[in-house]
Amino acid sequence: MIIIMQTDAKPDEVQSVEEEIRRIGFRPFINPGVERKVIAVLGGLDAKKADLVEHFYSFPGVERVDLISHLWKLASREYHPADTVIDISGVKIGGNRIAVAAGPCSIESEAQIVEIAHSVKASGAHMLRGGAFKPRTSPYAFQGLGEEGLKFLVKAREETGLPVVTEVMDTGDVDLISKYADVLQIGARNMQNYSLLKRVGATTHPILLKRGPGCKLRDLLMSAEYIIAEGNCNVILCERGITTFEDSTRNTTDINAVPVLKHWTHLPVVMDPSHATGDWRYVESVSKASIASGADGLLLEVHNDPKRALSDGPQSLRPEKFDALMKQLARVAQAVDRVM
């Protein structure tokens, strides 16, 4: 059960609802939202809670009381039936328009990121992606340019106007990266790094939350709930392939995830066909499938020289392939009543 207070509820009204929750044997959990307080009523049996909906409606300052059957509450479509549309420095995601974030896996130099930014912008991309802090399986692999890379990314934004998405790996880096990035990305390996989720939940930046390749969809939503419970509702969910026995592709794209997530949550859902296949030859097919399935956007790796890329070359599209793909995607979007 969730009790949503009025935006102008007074502190003592909130407090008296909390006390009542404790008095009748449950635990209150306050979501420190910016606009309004939301109080989750935790513990005990769901059946017992059903009887309490009317009871709490009568408390001063209460706007709404909702029973939520899923483990995730604030992320659930029961709690918020309409699609959430997130504004990323002017780019909307979750609405009618499909949003595409394109760019290299790693920022390698100012020239590289600026050139790619101009190129993907010309092809119709809405955002620029690129990693400065890179989680690499090997400690001996290229670990990213760090803050210098962020400066190159900002330079590319200045030249093209594209909002930028970049990954944050450490609670200690959140403030630094927040100064440069429009969207903070939580990488797949950190999907259940709850310290980091709480920390980015305390920012007001949109968060791109990538699904861990061994994690269930319900766990993805619980991770989103961690962020929202801290007061940041701007969470974009990203399916990027799961680990299975099939070894012809790097990961298995879980296309079912799109309708399942759309059924369970109001948050926008994007797909990352580059990681989900690991092979640029399959990116076109899976990108089209993603849009047809109802995804709200795509993350696509584009590199001007994939063979020399410092990471993920085999799954990166060349700019001319990306350009051709964008034209095809616009047709698929139209066929499912969306625009690009």
Added chain:
Amino acid sequence: MIIIMQTDAKPDEVQSVEEEIRRIGFRPFINPGVERKVIAVLGGLDAKKADLVEHFYSFPGVERVDLISHLWKLASREYHPADTVIDISGVKIGGNRIAVAAGPCSIESEAQIVEIAHSVKASGAHMLRGGAFKPRTSPYAFQGLGEEGLKFLVKAREETGLPVVTEVMDTGDVDLISKYADVLQIGARNMQNYSLLKRVGATTHPILLKRGPGCKLRDLLMSAEYIIAEGNCNVILCERGITTFEDSTRNTTDINAVPVLKHWTHLPVVMDPSHATGDWRYVESVSKASIASGADGLLLEVHNDPKRALSDGPQSLRPEKFDALMKQLARVAQAVDRVM
């Protein structure tokens, strides 16, 4: 390496190629094809074989010599670069037109199958599917109507003109079912029932080969190879979901399978969103994705009374949902330059 003999090659020409293969240390494998003999050269190193291509070209009766790098030979795109188009009593699959086979999981009565056949035909389906011999996980579950069901299926074909697809589970039933069916389906649980594969390989019926939910794509192609090696090239591959840790859907649709199979083989590839999701609410999304990804067709479960279906009710579409879906699919097909 594969040596394709001319259609009019004489037995002693075939024999002398075989003898030469043995003489130089390899094993010949004769594919008893109807039209022409194909001899696979097995064993030894691939590198060594490369030198022998010209050698065998000079033998009388030889039409072509091909090096094939994959374990599957006759199924590979290297062997047959163009898409294979299969004719199912007038319905083409593998070409520009998307083919849809719709119908109930199980044939339950003449009235049921005839009614559904009329309904799916009116909505634009190209084939009728329905099981008379049902592989059920429980020995106590409805096992299908058997031959009586086949008669009802034929009745539905007579009334609508739709070719019919039905499953064969046992080598002993192949002759019987071949008399009634247009397409023989090998179910997912029998994908590696090699006795059955060889047996249907000896028919001239098109074969719908469903991927086992725990089987790799390379194993699916090896199973297709079993059928083709017996002389039946009319194999349609079907992805119907794989087993993974994700439990929000009955199976995980492996959408990557479409571009991977299209890259590896010339055979048509269809998708079964009903089994791949196990939930009718997700069938629309995954059907659109399938067509957008490049699949050549769909298998869809349609039932006029899903709640009372004797099997797979929860994943069956009602006729009116199917009708609406077909209209949407036509738009997606058009967006990827296909027709329905």
Added chain:
Amino acid sequence: MIIIMQTDAKPDEVQSVEEEIRRIGFRPFINPGVERKVIAVLGGLDAKKADLVEHFYSFPGVERVDLISHLWKLASREYHPADTVIDISGVKIGGNRIAVAAGPCSIESEAQIVEIAHSVKASGAHMLRGGAFKPRTSPYAFQGLGEEGLKFLVKAREETGLPVVTEVMDTGDVDLISKYADVLQIGARNMQNYSLLKRVGATTHPILLKRGPGCKLRDLLMSAEYIIAEGNCNVILCERGITTFEDSTRNTTDINAVPVLKHWTHLPVVMDPSHATGDWRYVESVSKASIASGADGLLLEVHNDPKRALSDGPQSLRPEKFDALMKQLARVAQAVDRVM
């Protein structure tokens, strides 16, 4: 619910129980057991059945009425609380003694199988395993010697006294193979080949049922139920590794399967570490683990010349390794109060 009739129940007593089942809205399923009739009561709610236990006890000819909560009935430990001990031509499996079946993957010649039989017997093996009809992923791989191989196997039995285990792949081969083999093996790829399960269920041979690598334990028990429902209770379950994302071994040994199966069923459980790891270097470790976990026996591949084996060489132990392993296994068996 299951109604077990007395061994001397008359046909009309059985019939009147069946009619009563139908009258009150359920479906009777008759298990055509050799010794006694068992009638499964199918359909409807479990809760409603609980009230009927006493009702059916009063019918003439009824010996026992059991509520069974699992989908599998005759295979469940609720139905048969004690461990089932199966007698294989004098070798007991499922009791205190650990049974080991050893031998090559494929029977390659009389000399080979006889030599290995003598060798594994000297090391303490209780049964000889070897394939004559081989399910191979590739149609071009060695498919086994067929009936000639069975004759070699029988020759090895005559010389050593070891009962022999061999695979049956086709309903049409059951009679032939039954003449030679002591145990009929259903291979992993055929675990859900229900026609074959029913056919071997109609024999009186012990059946070694291998788990499909993509199949859940509950599906394994349902496949056992198919065999038992035909009247053959002599089913030995075999875990041989499942498909997962982990690729350092051919399969992932599901060691949890041992205690789970022991909890759910009365049937003997054996492990096949050779297939479950795919690498002879790991067979020793997993064999010890299997016995410590409570498995009733092992299947082990032993070959006198693994590098030249026609199949599965990399996972086969040399005879001297097998001999050393058997001595170690005897110590582990003793540590868990078993003998070898």
Added chain:
Amino acid sequence: MIIIMQTDAKPDEVQSVEEEIRRIGFRPFINPGVERKVIAVLGGLDAKKADLVEHFYSFPGVERVDLISHLWKLASREYHPADTVIDISGVKIGGNRIAVAAGPCSIESEAQIVEIAHSVKASGAHMLRGGAFKPRTSPYAFQGLGEEGLKFLVKAREETGLPVVTEVMDTGDVDLISKYADVLQIGARNMQNYSLLKRVGATTHPILLKRGPGCKLRDLLMSAEYIIAEGNCNVILCERGITTFEDSTRNTTDINAVPVLKHWTHLPVVMDPSHATGDWRYVESVSKASIASGADGLLLEVHNDPKRALSDGPQSLRPEKFDALMKQLARVAQAVDRVM
């Protein structure tokens, strides 16, 4: 290739090796070890490196040059052929003695942890485990007592002498937890939290590194490599179950992991049967299997009142079950020439 410098190598000697590496076209990676510098030679072909072993031996300050074929270098058995034995405040792990860490999932009160500590000590446990900072899937679940819990844990250590193992989730908490704990645990969800791995790699505490349930063994070793590359060689690897399609247990115990890891690395390997099964009824069987397979230790959840445990109750053993289990494990240990 790895170049190990002498402990008294001078900075300019290290520098000249680095320069030479660059000059001939490779990238040097300096492991900032406490005792000695280790320089990994990265990039280029392995074949080319083989020729350089002798070349680098002649450089002043170089102690040893090793070719390492795996992606992990310092963690590999090629680099360090003997088993690594780690000393945890007097308890050895990785040697002949099996080490058992037992205790509750979460520290709930001083009384609880002290009582359990006395109990598991009496049964023969070597270490006490208990979580104060808990990574929970739900933000609304009990998140642990934090520093207060650590104080209770230390109290339990004072009373029993058992070294304590507890989890660290955040780079910001490493200093705090290091003050209290004998072993720092990296939880499964943080196995690829590279910031955290680097941070604990800079401590001198033994690290218990749990495998992520969706992560390959090679990725586990790469995560260990991150820690060792920072100079901390005291890494204990822990298998705790992986995600698969099998749903009868919470996770699937990957018992193959024990021999595979023992083959690949010199680091100690322990098993966590409580998480790997998720069900106390299966813990006994899998614990015995783990020791028989060659694991160096066990993590076991023990709770004095599992039904009221604030986390993981269903998989916790009662103290009397744990006591009985320890006696049985000692017998299995002896059967594989180990002691407890």
